[in-house]
Amino acid sequence: MARYDRVIPPGGKGNITLSIDSSSVRGEFEKKAIVWSDDLEKRSVALYLTGKVKPHISLKPGGYLSLWGVKGRVPSEHLEIINNHDKPLNINCIKSVLKDHVRWTLKEVKSGYVYKLEVVDISKTTGDYTGHLYVRTDNPLKPELVIIINGHVSEK
Amino acid sequence: MKSDFLRTSVVLFCMIAIFVYGSLSYSAPPEVGPIIHFRQTSHTFPIVFEGTELTHTFVVSNKGTATLNIKKVTHS
Numbered sequence: 001m002a003r004y005d006r007v008i009p010p011g012g013k014g015n016i017t018l019s020i021d022s023s024s025v026r027g028e029f030e031k032k033a034i035v036w037s038d039d040l041e042k043r044s045v046a047l048y049l050t051g052k053v054k055p056h057i058s059l060k061p062g063g064y065l066s067l068w069g070v071k072g073r074v075p076s077e078h079l080e081i082i083n084n085h086d087k088p089l090n091i092n093c094i095k096s097v098l099k100d101h102v103r104w105t106l107k108e109v110k111s112g113y114v115y116k117l118e119v120v121d122i123s124k125t126t127g128d129y130t131g132h133l134y135v136r137t138d139n140p141l142k143p144e145l146v147i148i149i150n151g152h153v154s155e156k
Numbered sequence: 157m158k159s160d161f162l163r164t165s166v167v168l169f170c171m172i173a174i175f176v177y178g179s180l181s182y183s184a185p186p187e188v189g190p191i192i193h194f195r196q197t198s199h200t201f202p203i204v205f206e207g208t209e210l211t212h213t214f215v216v217s218n219k220g221t222a223t224l225n226i227k228k229v230t231h232s
Contacts, residue, residue, distance in 0.1 A: 005216070005226065006226050008216060010221050013217050013218075015213045015214070018212055018229075021210075022204055022205075022208050022210055026206070033229055034232075035226060036227040037225060039190050045197065046197065048198040049200075050198065052201075
């Protein structure tokens, strides 16, 4: 978004204010804005904004777990929940509609900062399933994390 | 001998006249119209958490002799 002074007298100054909503940005970014004027020698000037946006909580390697294998022998999968704030993070609860397919355990790796979430398949039948784990936290800026679970259980 | 001296003097005089005229008649073209100028065209924000609104103001100057009109600001 841009706000700017439209008319600048000779010898005068004006402001061009650029804003970025970092909710839609992850990691390092470079945004470019072009200012168009009636200066015949230089009709456009490019302005650049750069920076880095950190998530409140990171999921490593990502927010997706795939449970694929033979019934009764599907390898478990895990991910790390990493708190990027200085203030410790508490995980209040984990919910899912996949209770017939998966069981999960949460372990503290570094109290308040790093958690390991392990998910195992407990399906009694073969087939595919997809759903989510909802991790509720006490961080008001990120009260819920959504982890996608994808299962494929075969006979052999 | 005398005519050679006269001819050389005339040529020298003409060369000096051309040089002086050329020097006096040349002047830089006057600055006409608006001239846009930015002291800074890039800015780096410190590291922030997601959801923070990032805002920066660039100062634009008009170094010309006529009013500068900013027509639009587009972004990518």
